Amino acid sequence: MRIAIFNQKGGVGKTTTTLNLGAALNRSGNPPLLIDLDPQGHLSSIHGQAPLDAGQSLFAFFQDLRTLQELEVEWEHIGRLIPAHQQLIKVDSIFGKGPAILNKLRHGLDVLEEANPERHCLIDCCPYIGVLALNAIFACDCLVIPVSTDYLSLQAADHITRTLQVLEPVMKRRVPRYYLLTRFDRRRRMSEDVRNRLRERYGDEVIDTVISENVTVAESPSLNQDVFRHNASSTGAHDYRKLFNELLERGSLPVTTR
Helix, strand or coil, X not given: CEEEXXXXXXXXXXXXXHHHHHHHHHHCCCCCEEEEECCCCHHHHHHCCCCCCHHHCHHHHHHCCCCHHHHCEEECXXXXXXXXXXXXXXXXXXXXXXXXXXXXXXXXXXXXXXXXXXXXXXXXXXXXXXXXXXXXXXXXXXXXXXXXXXXXXXXHHHHHHHHHHHHHHHHCXXXXXXXXXXXXXXXXXXXXXXXXXXXXXXXHHEXXXXXXXXXXXXXXHHHCCCHHHHXXXXXXXXXHHHHHHHHHHCCCCCXXXX
């Protein structure tokens, strides 16, 4: 299963969700592949020891025709990572937006899955629509769209939905998507209001689990840790465990129990 974590708005928890879903998968005995598709490289920086050379990053897959398998690095307690590099920002200007480049990641993952068909892939997307994000959308089986509980994020969710509708005739399919509320603060009326509005618009596509505003979630990346390793009994760890279980129940994360 390939899941892209995407929102055109920054600061909503894309990287944090990618990291902690990956950790939850690993804890279930199903270590995933994480792909950092953001030139800012936040996910790669959390790894702590990812290669800094562009030739060892995802950029080399686009530029130098290296295979995805060649670029994988081990990530203890998570699985595997294909790191990003700042040079990824050049992909739009170098390659344009033809069908070959937009489907490049999908074809690369098809090759990977021949050798490891049961491994899940989580893609941390950049916060704008361009060649990189389109590669993720074209390649994924479903999208998780984190929406922080403020009104601008609600507008961003609507914008993403319209973008996906425009892409559907090109892709010849409707990409399943789940809207995930993040930075949820039960003390604020706005959080509940945003949740109600999101449910009115997108119904069952809104994940029941919410990711609460939590210091453990916020500080664990600075320690190069997922939320479970940082504090497995925290509210943040509880929330991401619930998210993993809900995606499991919805059939979006079929796993092998070990």
